[in-house]
Amino acid sequence: MNQRKDSGVAAAPVRARHAGGTGSASERRDHLVKLAAELFARKGFQATTVRQIADEAGILSGSLYHHFDSKESIVDEVLRTFLEDLIAHYRATLADAGDAGAVLMEMVRIGFHTLEPHRAAITVMQNDWNYLRSLPGDRFDYLVRAEDEVERMWVEQIKRGQASGQFRADVDPKLTYRMIRDGIWVAVRWFRPGGRLDTDALAEHYIKVLFDGLSTGDRTSQRA
Amino acid sequence: MNQRKDSGVAAAPVRARHAGGTGSASERRDHLVKLAAELFARKGFQATTVRQIADEAGILSGSLYHHFDSKESIVDEVLRTFLEDLIAHYRATLADAGDAGAVLMEMVRIGFHTLEPHRAAITVMQNDWNYLRSLPGDRFDYLVRAEDEVERMWVEQIKRGQASGQFRADVDPKLTYRMIRDGIWVAVRWFRPGGRLDTDALAEHYIKVLFDGLSTGDRTSQRA
Amino acid sequence: MNQRKDSGVAAAPVRARHAGGTGSASERRDHLVKLAAELFARKGFQATTVRQIADEAGILSGSLYHHFDSKESIVDEVLRTFLEDLIAHYRATLADAGDAGAVLMEMVRIGFHTLEPHRAAITVMQNDWNYLRSLPGDRFDYLVRAEDEVERMWVEQIKRGQASGQFRADVDPKLTYRMIRDGIWVAVRWFRPGGRLDTDALAEHYIKVLFDGLSTGDRTSQRA
Amino acid sequence: MNQRKDSGVAAAPVRARHAGGTGSASERRDHLVKLAAELFARKGFQATTVRQIADEAGILSGSLYHHFDSKESIVDEVLRTFLEDLIAHYRATLADAGDAGAVLMEMVRIGFHTLEPHRAAITVMQNDWNYLRSLPGDRFDYLVRAEDEVERMWVEQIKRGQASGQFRADVDPKLTYRMIRDGIWVAVRWFRPGGRLDTDALAEHYIKVLFDGLSTGDRTSQRA
DNA sequence: AATGAATGAGTCTTCATTCAT
DNA sequence: TATGAATGAAGACTCATTCAT
Numbered sequence: 001m002n003q004r005k006d007s008g009v010a011a012a013p014v015r016a017r018h019a020g021g022t023g024s025a026s027e028r029r030d031h032l033v034k035l036a037a038e039l040f041a042r043k044g045f046q047a048t049t050v051r052q053i054a055d056e057a058g059i060l061s062g063s064l065y066h067h068f069d070s071k072e073s074i075v076d077e078v079l080r081t082f083l084e085d086l087i088a089h090y091r092a093t094l095a096d097a098g099d100a101g102a103v104l105m106e107m108v109r110i111g112f113h114t115l116e117p118h119r120a121a122i123t124v125m126q127n128d129w130n131y132l133r134s135l136p137g138d139r140f141d142y143l144v145r146a147e148d149e150v151e152r153m154w155v156e157q158i159k160r161g162q163a164s165g166q167f168r169a170d171v172d173p174k175l176t177y178r179m180i181r182d183g184i185w186v187a188v189r190w191f192r193p194g195g196r197l198d199t200d201a202l203a204e205h206y207i208k209v210l211f212d213g214l215s216t217g218d219r220t221s222q223r224a
Numbered sequence: 225m226n227q228r229k230d231s232g233v234a235a236a237p238v239r240a241r242h243a244g245g246t247g248s249a250s251e252r253r254d255h256l257v258k259l260a261a262e263l264f265a266r267k268g269f270q271a272t273t274v275r276q277i278a279d280e281a282g283i284l285s286g287s288l289y290h291h292f293d294s295k296e297s298i299v300d301e302v303l304r305t306f307l308e309d310l311i312a313h314y315r316a317t318l319a320d321a322g323d324a325g326a327v328l329m330e331m332v333r334i335g336f337h338t339l340e341p342h343r344a345a346i347t348v349m350q351n352d353w354n355y356l357r358s359l360p361g362d363r364f365d366y367l368v369r370a371e372d373e374v375e376r377m378w379v380e381q382i383k384r385g386q387a388s389g390q391f392r393a394d395v396d397p398k399l400t401y402r403m404i405r406d407g408i409w410v411a412v413r414w415f416r417p418g419g420r421l422d423t424d425a426l427a428e429h430y431i432k433v434l435f436d437g438l439s440t441g442d443r444t445s446q447r448a
Numbered sequence: 449m450n451q452r453k454d455s456g457v458a459a460a461p462v463r464a465r466h467a468g469g470t471g472s473a474s475e476r477r478d479h480l481v482k483l484a485a486e487l488f489a490r491k492g493f494q495a496t497t498v499r500q501i502a503d504e505a506g507i508l509s510g511s512l513y514h515h516f517d518s519k520e521s522i523v524d525e526v527l528r529t530f531l532e533d534l535i536a537h538y539r540a541t542l543a544d545a546g547d548a549g550a551v552l553m554e555m556v557r558i559g560f561h562t563l564e565p566h567r568a569a570i571t572v573m574q575n576d577w578n579y580l581r582s583l584p585g586d587r588f589d590y591l592v593r594a595e596d597e598v599e600r601m602w603v604e605q606i607k608r609g610q611a612s613g614q615f616r617a618d619v620d621p622k623l624t625y626r627m628i629r630d631g632i633w634v635a636v637r638w639f640r641p642g643g644r645l646d647t648d649a650l651a652e653h654y655i656k657v658l659f660d661g662l663s664t665g666d667r668t669s670q671r672a
Numbered sequence: 673m674n675q676r677k678d679s680g681v682a683a684a685p686v687r688a689r690h691a692g693g694t695g696s697a698s699e700r701r702d703h704l705v706k707l708a709a710e711l712f713a714r715k716g717f718q719a720t721t722v723r724q725i726a727d728e729a730g731i732l733s734g735s736l737y738h739h740f741d742s743k744e745s746i747v748d749e750v751l752r753t754f755l756e757d758l759i760a761h762y763r764a765t766l767a768d769a770g771d772a773g774a775v776l777m778e779m780v781r782i783g784f785h786t787l788e789p790h791r792a793a794i795t796v797m798q799n800d801w802n803y804l805r806s807l808p809g810d811r812f813d814y815l816v817r818a819e820d821e822v823e824r825m826w827v828e829q830i831k832r833g834q835a836s837g838q839f840r841a842d843v844d845p846k847l848t849y850r851m852i853r854d855g856i857w858v859a860v861r862w863f864r865p866g867g868r869l870d871t872d873a874l875a876e877h878y879i880k881v882l883f884d885g886l887s888t889g890d891r892t893s894q895r896a
Numbered sequence: 897a898a899t900g901a902a903t904g905a906g907t908c909t910t911c912a913t914t915c916a917t
Numbered sequence: 918t919a920t921g922a923a924t925g926a927a928g929a930c931t932c933a934t935t936c937a938t
Contacts, residue, residue, distance in 0.1 A: 273933080
C-alpha cells in the first residue's frame with residue numbers, strides 16, 4: 001500500500017497524482033515527504049536519520065515504513081516531484097514558441113521561480129547527486145535522464161538564437177547552458193525567502209547580466 | 225602528537241610548510257590527504273569511510289590514526305590548504321592593482337585555474353559545506369571567515385568598477401559576486417582535465433559572457 | 449474471543465469440529481490455516497511473516513488477528529490437526545489387531561498416506577520442531593506428548609513381532625522405530641504429488657526394503 | 673582480511689586450509705564458527721542472533737564483523753566445511769574400490785561417523801536448507817551441487833550392486849539412496865554423544881536392517 | 897609506523913501486534 | 918470483519934575510534 005513508482009520523469013501536470021480517495025492518506029504522505037525534504041536539504045541525505053524524520057513527524061521511526069519502503073524512496077519522491085514539475089513547465093514554455101531570446105529568458109525565470117517551492121529538492125540534488133548516483137541499482141538513473149532532457153531543451157534554444165543572429169556565435173552552447181543552469185541552481189545555497197530580493201528580482205538581475213554583460217562599453221573583454 | 229591546527233586561514237604561500245624535518249613523514253601525510261580528498265570528492269565526506277582511505281593507501285584503517293587524529297582533521301587539511309592557496313593568489317593580484325576590469329578578469333582566471341589542482345577540495349566544499357558547518361564545535365568556522373574575506377575582495381572590485389564607470393551601475397555588487405563565484409566553482413561538477421576545453425578556455429569563455437553578455441544587439445534584456 | 453485451545457492431542461476424527469455455527473466463519477478460518485501452512489512449509493515458520501499470510505489471503509495483516517490471536521496459534525492449529533488425524537488412524541489400526549507384521553506394515557502405509565494431505569504440517573514439524581519447542585511457555589508441549597504416544601505404539605508392535613519370532617531379535621526396538629519413522633517423514637522433503645511415484649508405491653517400496661533388506665543373498669551384512 | 677570463499681565444495685583433505693601464519697588468528701575464527709554452529713543447530717539459523725553468538729564468545733556483536741562479513745558467511749563456513757569433509761571421505765572410499773556391498777556399507781559408516789563431529793552442521797543443513805536456498809543470490813548454490821554429487825556416488829554403487837546380482841533388482845536406486853541418506857542424517861535429531869549407543873553401534877544396526885531386513889523368514893513383505 | 901582485534905554508539909529496517917474507525 | 922496507521926522491540930550491520938602488541 002505504500003509504493004509509487006513511475007517509469008520515468010513524465011510531463012503530466014504534476015499535482016494530479018493521488019487521484020481519488022479521501023485525499024487524507026496522500027496528504028499525510030506528502031506531509032512526511034515535505035518534512036524529510038527539509039531535513040535532507042539542511043543536513044544532507046546521509047546525515048539525516050530516519051529517526052529525525054520520524055521525530056519531526058511525531059511518530060516512531062519504524063512507522064515511517066508504513067508509508068515508504070526505504071529512506072531512499074523518500075528522496076526519490078522529493079526529487080521526482082521536483083523534476084516532473086520543472087520539466088512540465090519547460091515543455092509548456094517551449095510549446096508556446098516565441099523567439100529564442102524570449103524563450104530563454106522565460107526558462108531562466110522558470111528556474112528562479114522553482115527556487116522557492118522546490119528549495120529543498122534543489123539543494124538535495126546538488127549536494128547529494130554524486131552519492132545518490134553512486135548507489136547500486138538503477139533507482140536514480142532518471143536523474144541523469146532528466147538532466148539530459150533539460151540540457152537538450154536549453155542547448156536547442158541557444159543554438160536557435162545563434163542561428164537567427166540573436167545570440168553571439170562565438171560562445172559554446174553547451175558550455176553556456178551549464179553556466180546558466182549552475183548559476184541559477186546554486187543560488188539555492190544562499191537564497192532565503194523573505195530576504196532583500198525575491199526570486200523575480202533575482203531572475204531579472206540574472207537576465208540583465210547574462211544577456212548584456214557587466215560592462216558599460218562594448219566588448220570590454222577583448223582588451224584582456 | 226602529530227596534528228596541526230591553525231586558527232585561521234593564513235596567507236603564506238602554502239607549499240612552504242612541512243619544510244625541515246624528515247620530509248618523508250610529511251610527504252606520506254600529504255599523500256594520504258590527497259588520497260582522502262579524491263575519495264571525499266567522489267563519494268562525499270560522510271560516505272567515505274576511513275577504511276576506504278586506508279585501503280587506498282594500502283594500510284589498515286587504525287593506522288591512519290598515527291597521522292591524523294580524526295576523519296574530520298583530514299578534510300580540515302584538505303579545505304584549509306585550498307583556501308590558503310586561493311586567498312594567497314587573490315591577495316597577490318590585488319596588490320598589483322590595475323583597473324577594476326582587469327583585476328576582476330584576473331580573479332576569474334584565478335578561480336578557473338584552481339579548478340584543476342584543487343578539484344577535490346572545491347567539490348568537497350560545495351557538497352559537504354552544509355554538513356561540515358553543522359558539526360558541533362567551531363572547527364570549521366574558518367570556512368565562513370574565508371568565504372567572507374573572499375567576498376569582500378570581489379565586492380570591492382565590482383564597486384570600484386561601478387564607481388569608475390567601467391561596470392554598469394544597475395547591478396547589485398554582492399549578488400553579482402555570488403553569480404560569478406557560483407558560475408566558476410560549479411564548473412567543478414562537470415569539468416574533467418583533458419576534456420574538450422582546458423581551464424584557460426573556460427575562463428576566457430566565461431569572461432566573454434560575463435562582461436559583454438550573450439546578446440549581439442544592445443540591451444536585449446530590456447525587451448522582456 | 450475466537451481461539452481454540454485444547455489441552456492435548458485428542459483422538460476424535462478431526463474434521464468433525466467446526467460443525468454447527470455459521471459454517472462460513474470456520475471455513476474462512478480453515479482456509480487461512482491452510483494458506484499459512486503452505487507458507488510455513490515453504491519458507492519456515494519464522495521466515496514467514498504474517499503479512500505474507502495476509503497477502504495470500506487478500507487481506508491486511510492486522511485483519512488476521514480477528515481470526516487468530518497470534519502467529520503461533522496458527523502453526524499450533526496446523527500441527528494439532530495433523531497429529532490428531534495421525535493418531536486417530538494409528539489407534540484405529542491397532543484396534544483391528546492382526547499379527548505384528550501386518551500391523552507394522554499398515555502403520556507404515558498410514559505414515560506414507562499422510563504425506564500428501566499433511567505435507568505442509570509434516571514439513572513444519574521437521575524444520576521448526578527445535579524452534580517451536582524452544583519457545584517460552586508450555587504451548588507446544590503437546591508435540592512431545594504426541595511423539596511419545598506414537599513411539600509407544602510402534603515400539604510395542606516391534607516388540608510383539610520379536611516375541612512372536614516374526615521379527616529378528618537382534619535389533620533394538622526403539623532404534624528401529626526411529627529409523628522407520630524418520631525414513632517415512634523425511635520423504636516429505638522430496639516427495640511431490642504427481643511425480644514418478646505415488647505414496648502407495650513409496651510405501652510398498654519402503655516395506656520391501658524394511659522387511660527383507662537390500663541384499664539378495666542371506667545375512668549379507670555379517671560379512672563386514 | 674576476513675573473507676574466505678572457495679569456488680566450490682572441493683575434495684582436498686579438509687583440515688589443510690589455514691596454512692601458514694601463527695594459526696592463532698584462524699583458531700579464533702574457527703572457534704567462533706564452532707560456537708555459532710552450536711547455536712544455529714540448537715535454535716535454528718534465523719532464530720540465532722548475532723548478539724547471541726557474540727555473547728557466547730564474550731565480545732560485542734559488532735566485533736564479529738571483524739571476522740566475518742555477515743551472519744550468512746558464518747553458516748556458509750559451517751556447511752562448507754562439513755560438505756568438504758564428507759565428500760573427501762566418500763571419494764577416498766570409492767577410490768579403494770571393493771565390491772558394491774562393501775563400498776555401500778562403508779559409505780553408511782562414513783555417514784554415521786560424521787554425526788558426532790559435524791552434528792551441528794548436519795542439523796543446520798536439515799532444518800535450514802529451505803531457508804538458505806531461498807536466499808537471494810547464488811551464495812548457497814553449492815549446497816545443491818554437493819547434494820547432487822553425493823547422490824551420484826550412492827546411486828552408482830547401488831546400481832553396480834544390482835548389476836552384479838548382489839542387491840535385489842526390484843528396488844529403485846534413487847529412491848533407495850534417499851531413504852538411506854535420510855535415515856542416517858535424521859538420526860542427528862535424537863542422537864546424543866555419550867548415550868546408550870555410539871555411532872559405530874548405530875551404523876552396524878542400520879546396516880543390519882538395511883541389508884537383511886527386519887524379518888526372520890524370507891520375503892515377508894510379499895504377504896501383504 | 898603499523899597491525900588487528902575490539903568497542904560502542906548508531907543506522908536502516910523488519911515485524912508481530914494493537915486499536916480507533 | 919476489515920482497514921490503515923501506528924507501536925515497540927528487536928535485528929543485522931556499519932564505522933570512527935582505541936589500544937596492546
